[in-house]
Amino acid sequence: MSTFRSQHSGWALFKGLAFASPFLIGFGVLYAWPILASGWYSLTDFSLFKAPRFVGLANYERMLADDKFWKSLYNTLYFTFVGVPVDIAISLAGAHILNMKLRGQALWRALIYLPSIVPVVAAGFLWRWLLNAQYGFVNEIARWFGLAQPNWLADSAWGGVSVLILMLWTVGGTMLIYLAALKDVPVDLYEAAELDGASHWRRFIDITWPMVSPVTLFQIIVLMIAFLQVFTQPFVLSKDPGLTAQSAVGPGDSMLTYSIYLFQNAFMFLKMGYASAMAWVLLFVTLAITLLVLWSAKKWVFYGNR
Known part of the structure; x- marks a missing residue:
């Protein structure tokens, strides 16, 4: 009986692995192997035209003296630590307004979401025209x-x-x-607070913010990762997106982001080893900031069971 059970469980395991094999093979080829390979390449002097040569931590040491590396990192962190809070503030304020009983509410929701479905490249060229100093609509x-x-x-x-x-x-x-998160906030909480004489601001602080704080945590992490990896927007906005070693990305490299500089080193300057090292640094920066956000969440995120 035990032999039959072991054979049956072994066959079930084989069928399960066979069923999952397309995903496992795809994950190994498209994700796991490139990640491990980039870790090795980051320790080598490697380009597409010569075999990798082990150099240890030389690529990481080179970053310390690379002015463009620090400029790109500064710009990226600036976009992240300014852009994410502003994005959260505008989104929460706009959602609060849309949650009110307004005429044409469905139309306003559609109009606000419409820019999100426009391709980023097309939006970039549109804003290049809108922000033009001579004939742009903004000026x-x-x-x-x-x-x-x-x-x-x-x-x-x-x-x-x-x-x-x-x-x-x-x-x-x-x-x-x-x-969507505001729709889940019980209306009777607002009604009870209003009967107690709470102001709009007090209701927001004591009811709205705690109820949407888990969503805010999710939004912060997702937006932070997106801002740290920003590439297309500055690349399209820049009139000369650093297509040569001497050219700047935006005026004074003000649009040079970490991802753009990584792209330049990998596919324009063919410094694959240095680009791989940059990718690992970005991974650890993202991981460190994410862990810091998750640690701080203990003090400002409220769940229903607490």
């Missing part, structure tokens, strides 16, 4: 109100702001997730 509006008309795409002080504007243009997706 035209500023001119009507007598405001300053900055040279968005040619001034290093405004290059990073231009990238943030394009990234925040798709805030509608985050807003709709918040809207």
